[in-house]
Amino acid sequence: MQLSEAKILIIDDDVDVLSAAKLLLKRHAKAVDIEKNPQKLPFLVTNADYNLILLDMNFTRDVNSGREGFHWLDRILDINPSAKVIMITAYGDIEMAIRAIKAGAIDFVLKPWENDKLVATIQTALEANPAPAAIQPAPGNTSEKGKEDKKGKTQTDTIVASSAAMQQVLNTSERVATTDANVLILGENGTGKTQLARHIHQHSKRSDKPFVTVDLGSISESLFESELFGHVKGAFTDAKEDRAGRFEEAKGGTIFLDEIGNLTLPLQAKLLTVIQERKVTRVGSNKPISLDVRLLCATNMNIEKMVAEKSFRQDLLYRINTIELELPPLRERPEDISALAEYYLKLFSKKYNRPVSDISSALIKKMQQYNWPGNIRELQHAIERAVILSQGKTLQPDDLFLKTTGNQPTTATGFDLEDMEKTMIVKALKRFNGNITDTARELGLSRAALYRRMEKYGL
Numbered sequence: 001m002q003l004s005e006a007k008i009l010i011i012d013d014d015v016d017v018l019s020a021a022k023l024l025l026k027r028h029a030k031a032v033d034i035e036k037n038p039q040k041l042p043f044l045v046t047n048a049d050y051n052l053i054l055l056d057m058n059f060t061r062d063v064n065s066g067r068e069g070f071h072w073l074d075r076i077l078d079i080n081p082s083a084k085v086i087m088i089t090a091y092g093d094i095e096m097a098i099r100a101i102k103a104g105a106i107d108f109v110l111k112p113w114e115n116d117k118l119v120a121t122i123q124t125a126l127e128a129n130p131a132p133a134a135i136q137p138a139p140g141n142t143s144e145k146g147k148e149d150k151k152g153k154t155q156t157d158t159i160v161a162s163s164a165a166m167q168q169v170l171n172t173s174e175r176v177a178t179t180d181a182n183v184l185i186l187g188e189n190g191t192g193k194t195q196l197a198r199h200i201h202q203h204s205k206r207s208d209k210p211f212v213t214v215d216l217g218s219i220s221e222s223l224f225e226s227e228l229f230g231h232v233k234g235a236f237t238d239a240k241e242d243r244a245g246r247f248e249e250a251k252g253g254t255i256f257l258d259e260i261g262n263l264t265l266p267l268q269a270k271l272l273t274v275i276q277e278r279k280v281t282r283v284g285s286n287k288p289i290s291l292d293v294r295l296l297c298a299t300n301m302n303i304e305k306m307v308a309e310k311s312f313r314q315d316l317l318y319r320i321n322t323i324e325l326e327l328p329p330l331r332e333r334p335e336d337i338s339a340l341a342e343y344y345l346k347l348f349s350k351k352y353n354r355p356v357s358d359i360s361s362a363l364i365k366k367m368q369q370y371n372w373p374g375n376i377r378e379l380q381h382a383i384e385r386a387v388i389l390s391q392g393k394t395l396q397p398d399d400l401f402l403k404t405t406g407n408q409p410t411t412a413t414g415f416d417l418e419d420m421e422k423t424m425i426v427k428a429l430k431r432f433n434g435n436i437t438d439t440a441r442e443l444g445l446s447r448a449a450l451y452r453r454m455e456k457y458g459l
């Protein structure tokens with residue numbers, strides 16, 4: 001839809017912002033309504049057919065948390081799930097803008113805005129299809145679901161594996177998938193252990209039965225038994241009715257015990273008994289129930305070392321590691337980086353309706369030089385942010401924020417370029433009393449590039 005045919009609503013409690021926006025937009029749009037009081041939003045959204053809503057993140061009642069903006073965004077989307085909402089955010093709120101887009105806003109503009117940029121953002125939003133709430137299946141891949149993992153990030157079923165190391169892990173995992181062997185998956189955080197466990201399940205003869213994941217790191221010692229083995233009514237104060245545990249839920253399928261290295265020794269003993277006997281007894285009962293469950297486990301800890309230090313039982317390790325698969329950290333498989341980056345670029349540009357379609361070779365190089373302490377989860381997160389924030393069609397090195405870590409290559413001169421850059425920005429900001437446009441001009445940066453650097457350095 002063209003802006004000249006669009007009916008736009010602007011909600012902001014700052015009358016100056018409202019008048020400035022109206023003055024600008026009425027020259028381009030068919031109709032522009034303004035409203036100072038967000039309480040009127042439900043009425044307005046229900047009764048008028050707006051093609052686009054510009055919504056402030058922060059109202060005076062709740063100065064900077066943006067919570068009110070999120071609340072009103074939710075209300076609008078409840079009333080009209082396909083509403084197009086552009087959030088108006090103040091400088092320094094990039095994190096919140098990203099959250100708003102994840103929550104369903106179509107885009108955001110930073111205050112004070114550049115007129116041309118605002119008009120262009122609105123036009124792009126009007127032309128876009130409403131953002132799908134969840135990631136849609138990739139064409140030709142019906143098993144692709146796209147959901148949030150336990151750390152709130154996108155989880156997909158596609159395993160990107162270009163490197164020889166990953167190919168080998170995949171081949172072995174597919175071979176062992178068809179057996180009932182217990183598998184222990186080792187690897188740093190975010191290397192894809194959960195994803196590989198699901199892959200093994202999907203390639204096993206149990207694939208049409210449940211795949212049950214248990215994060216042992218997040219279950220308290222007191223709840224361990226009832227959570228895993230179930231309980232009968234009256235077994236303890238809160239046991240209002242009989243409940244099956246996770247092992248029983250996985251009947252006929254696979255149970256994936258993540259973070260197994262976090263189990264205390266007494267709990268290791270309990271788990272060992274269940275695995276040896278292939279039976280569970282619900283808390284408060286004396287009737288053992290036979291299990292038909294395939295066991296997969298994972299840990300990011302050095303389990304051999306734990307055995308040597310006697311903090312992990314050797315007999316339990318022998319039970320769970322019939323096959324051991326090790327996922328290499330991302331920094332040891334740079335060949336996977338560009339394939340992963342391309343994969344997530346496509347996924348997120350589609351999810352957020354962004355026109356970004358390429359990654360520059362300079363950015364790929366930057367990514368290959370980085371050490372990725374958070375592995376694939378970190379890469380996924382970095383690309384997601386870059387896609388949301390990027391202004392162009394091709395992602396450039398500046399579009400990607402990477403944490404600087406001790407393992408990063410440093411400059412041979414002993415000067416830290418990033419420290420120098422930060423100092424220059426601080427000085428320029430001071431000199432121009434925080435004026436972004438003047439500071440950016442002085443430093444030879446675009447305003448967006450300056451904002452990105454300010455965010456990177458926490459300014």
Ligand SMILES: Nc1ncnc2c1ncn2[C@@H]1O[C@H](COP(=O)(O)OP(=O)(O)OP(=O)(O)O)[C@@H](O)[C@H]1O
Nearest residue numbers: 154155156159160189190191192193194195376377
């Ligand atoms: N080979 C891969 N290709 C594409 N995406 C991947 C791949 N491996 C992992 N991912 C994605 O990276 C994220 C982290 O993966 P996953 O949760 O499996 O890691 P993990 O090793 O289990 O992490 P943790 O140790 O924190 O439990 C997920 O969103 C997952 O979908």
